[in-house]
Amino acid sequence: MKIINSISEKHHMLSLREPLHPLVSVVRIADIRVADDAVWQHFSLNFYCISLKRNVAGKMKYGQKYYDYDKGIMTFVAPNQVFSFDSPPVYDTGPSAGYALFFHPDFLYRHPMVSKIKNYGFFSYALNEALHLSEKEEIDIEDIFLKIDEQLHHIDKHTQDIVLSQIDLLLNLSNRFYGRQFITRKMVNHDVLAKMEQLLETYFAGEETSKNGLPSVEYFAGQLNLSPHYLSDLLRSFTGQSAQQHLQSKLINKAKEYLSVTNLSVAEIAYNLGFEYPQSFNKLFKKKTSQSPLQFRQKFK
Numbered sequence: 001m002k003i004i005n006s007i008s009e010k011h012h013m014l015s016l017r018e019p020l021h022p023l024v025s026v027v028r029i030a031d032i033r034v035a036d037d038a039v040w041q042h043f044s045l046n047f048y049c050i051s052l053k054r055n056v057a058g059k060m061k062y063g064q065k066y067y068d069y070d071k072g073i074m075t076f077v078a079p080n081q082v083f084s085f086d087s088p089p090v091y092d093t094g095p096s097a098g099y100a101l102f103f104h105p106d107f108l109y110r111h112p113m114v115s116k117i118k119n120y121g122f123f124s125y126a127l128n129e130a131l132h133l134s135e136k137e138e139i140d141i142e143d144i145f146l147k148i149d150e151q152l153h154h155i156d157k158h159t160q161d162i163v164l165s166q167i168d169l170l171l172n173l174s175n176r177f178y179g180r181q182f183i184t185r186k187m188v189n190h191d192v193l194a195k196m197e198q199l200l201e202t203y204f205a206g207e208e209t210s211k212n213g214l215p216s217v218e219y220f221a222g223q224l225n226l227s228p229h230y231l232s233d234l235l236r237s238f239t240g241q242s243a244q245q246h247l248q249s250k251l252i253n254k255a256k257e258y259l260s261v262t263n264l265s266v267a268e269i270a271y272n273l274g275f276e277y278p279q280s281f282n283k284l285f286k287k288k289t290s291q292s293p294l295q296f297r298q299k300f301k
Helices: 007-013 035-039 113-119 135-151 159-184 186-205 208-213 215-225 227-237 242-263 266-273 278-289 291-298
Strands: 001-004 024-028 043-045 048-053 059-061 065-067 073-077 081-084 098-103
Touching: 001 048, 007 024, 007 059, 007 065, 024 135, 043 266, 048 135, 059 266, 059 278, 081 186, 098 135, 098 159, 113 159, 113 278, 135 186, 135 227, 135 242, 159 186, 159 227, 186 242, 208 266, 215 242, 242 278, 266 278, 266 291, 278 291
Parallel strands: 001 043
Antiparallel strands: 024 098, 043 081, 048 073, 048 098, 059 065, 059 081
């Protein structure tokens, strides 16, 4: 696997001139000319990449799945994610092909963005969970790319703070637009939630708990063909709970069902739910309900 460590190296791969700043760069997609075909088969970036792409032909592989890159979308890549193309991407050469922003983690040094950027879950989304922008949103995002590029032509002691303020705005807007996307794709998202509820029922009713233990976000995200962060953010937008909180709520509800309508011991219920140790079940149940499983059961005697 090829690890691309520097933005300068990435520019070379794309047949672009040297970046104006070693740690941050804005490139026009239309200027890209792909070099070294073999590199694209398996590669990883050691820096962040935020792209607004339009009319890009080619399929990118993420994990074991393929995603078309043929629509205007916004994607977010964090350092050390692994990607591959079966063949090098073919970029539109028109003026509206889009932009890519590269910035190295070192550029965030001694700035609040160092810790803040870790809170944006979309850097962990899969490529099929890309952000689709409205025409107005696209104009706003493109304007930020251009402002960052303008600042890189006048590098001085203020450059870092000004560019990072623009990146901060870019990330905040992207977060807002993802919230809008969750709402505008409500019908599709409701289908996802309905399928998850069905999967949960099947999980507890069958042998999944004995095979896989407690239900995990990773398991259900995989069953739904979503990334764990995307599933968590989707659930939070509809239920106010993260995926982990949602699973724990379902777990507690199932435990209450066992406690109220069966004669199973607390230990048996714990094992049926996927807990390895009954003590862990007791601890979680009390944390969520402010009473022990036995105290809850007493209400039904």
